[in-house]
Amino acid sequence: MNGILVLIPVALGLGLLGLFAFFWAVGRGQFDDLDGAALRIFIDDAGDSRTPEAPDVD
């Protein structure tokens, strides 16, 4: 019974953490371009696609 008093808040806390992570991701627009995310892994130079305006490393 005492174990439950600890475990339930822990479970709720972890759940809330996941919920906030999801809210954060939605707010940042990470679900706006699902098809694009699937394609971006095919772009060879990963750094280039994420920061197109960054100067070349070499």
Next chain:
Amino acid sequence: MNRPTGLLCAETALVTSRFAVPGMRCAGCIAKLETGLPAMAGVAAARVNFTARQVLVSHDPALAMPDLVQAFAGLGFEANPIQDALGAPDSEARGLVKALAVAGFAAMNIMLLSVSVWSGAGGVTRDLFHLLSALIALPTIAYAGQPFYRSAWRALQAGHSNMDVPISIGVSLATALSLYESATHGAHAYFDSAVMLLFFLLAGRWLDAVMRDRARDGVSALLKHMAPGALVLADDGGSHWHRADALQPGMTLLVASGERLAADGLILDGRSHFDQSLITGEAMPVAIGPGGRVLAGTLNCGDAVQVTVTAAGADTSIADIARLMRDAAQGRSRYVRIADRAARFYAPAVHALALLSFIGWMLAGAGWHQSLLIAVAVLIITCPCALGLAVPAAQIVASGALMRAGVLVKDGSALERLAEANACVFDKTGTLTLGHPEPIDLPRLDPDAAGVALALARCSRHPLSEALRTALAAAGTRPRQVTLISETPGEGLRGQWRGQVVRLGRPTIETGGMMATALLIGNAPEQIIRFIDPLRPQAAQTIRELQHLGLGSRILSGDAAATVAMVAAELGIPGEAGLDPATKLARINALTGAGARVLMVGDGLNDGPALAAGHVSMAPASAADASQMAADAVFLGSSLAPVAIAIRAARATQAVVRQNFALAIGYNIIAVPLAMAGLVTPLIAALAMSGSSIIVVANALRLKGAAR
């Protein structure tokens, strides 16, 4: 994530512009755009949204729209600027997905606690779990229940009822009673049912919003931005780019060849031909000289001209059509969706049943607490959970299938109205036909004549010349050496070949109403090259199929009588010619008045009011942007077949929706007597609710292949 944005941005504030780029296909295109655009001076960054086929460019405000479009063209992409109102991400779906996440989180946790209560936890443990459930449920219902409470409140204020009224009452009553139960150490708390109900219903709402967004993104990505602005000549001879809404009567515009006019006006200097098909539906461009009136939205396909603005913005004739369209659309907003029509009968029945059980058990002497508990059980059991999911689940699966078949349906109500259509009205130019002419007399030309024609035609941007050039080039014709080529708008082209005068232009003899051009070499008799505007592929087959589905078709066109009669005869349907937008609208209203539910298919701006007035409407992707906005569905590609496919898929969807309603009603017929008899516990309510929702969604998934 703070990225270096280059030297330029440190000095000036950047602006962002959104572009629709329908042509991107692969990862290579993304990389090309995101690296290629920032390489241009003045552009800080470009970000591709592949799902919406859009690119967000942040750039120096000094950089004008045409330059940016040019930059896209340099990379090999056609880009159309999108106004913010169209391109901004919708907050509705986002808000709903957040509410859905909260409801899902709460439903899972409360279910966990409830399961232990159901499996026998008693005494202090049960009270603690009920208290915890209440702590989770109350904020969840306050947050995730908002869409329903707001919609129910709006409906009640307007003096009618919708699906959300029984939902709101059910959830509120169940929560209040459960709170009382928890406080008085009772055994039955319905927190799990209340939150799970919200979760399932939000899933339905969210699917509905996603469907609207998806089609809207697709449509706005296809929009051809008609005339975002124009180059205005200043008194000192300089020129500046002005946005269309900043144009004033009296300004002088420089309209380049191939540009669309941003305002109505009179030609001050120059002579050119204008493609007015957008406004009048007439396929052939009209030659207009100094003093002639030109209309906003028409395309200059000849030489550059200077135009004095007579009307801009809301005073243009194009805006008149838009007003006509807005008025016509009012009738459609009165359409009541099938779920709300069901709710009209459903809500009073549910409330009457709950009240009846309460009164019945009171009379039987059960005490008000017991009676109220049973009445709430009835409300929860009958809450239209499966109904709320039945319609959107079926419609989103069908619209996904239609999207793969090349039809973008804008919302669920469009699918419902599409299924009800029983008459079909087509525009001609650009809808039944492809909207661009093709020469039919080419085999009669000898190689020299064809070569001369090609040499002349490639010097002009007249649609007939372009059609001729495309057809001749495709046939492998080699152009001849023609010199001293000059073009007179309205007359044609002339030049010299081997010392003879050659001419390509307006025929001097009558061609029977057909589009035609004449080729003259030296003193030889002129050779007529006739053009037809070919029908879309599968046009005749689609008309036959529509007939088979019970939709009689007819043509309402703004074009000349002879061409309309030809197309009508070829397809075997009645046709009317020479109609202006207001007359088309009147014809549609007359058909509607006679009891028909008209499916209007059109593309031009002149069809806009008719599209808005029809019971339901479709437009090809090549249509004017205003028409795409007015239409309920947009079909891609050159074939007309998607029209019949859409009707079939919409009817299949409606059948599945009806099956789902039958399933939901069947479930109620079994569950409601149990609830009224007082046999339903929170456990049974939870099982029944999720069971019926899963069945309804599974049935909806059968529509995956509906659009074949």
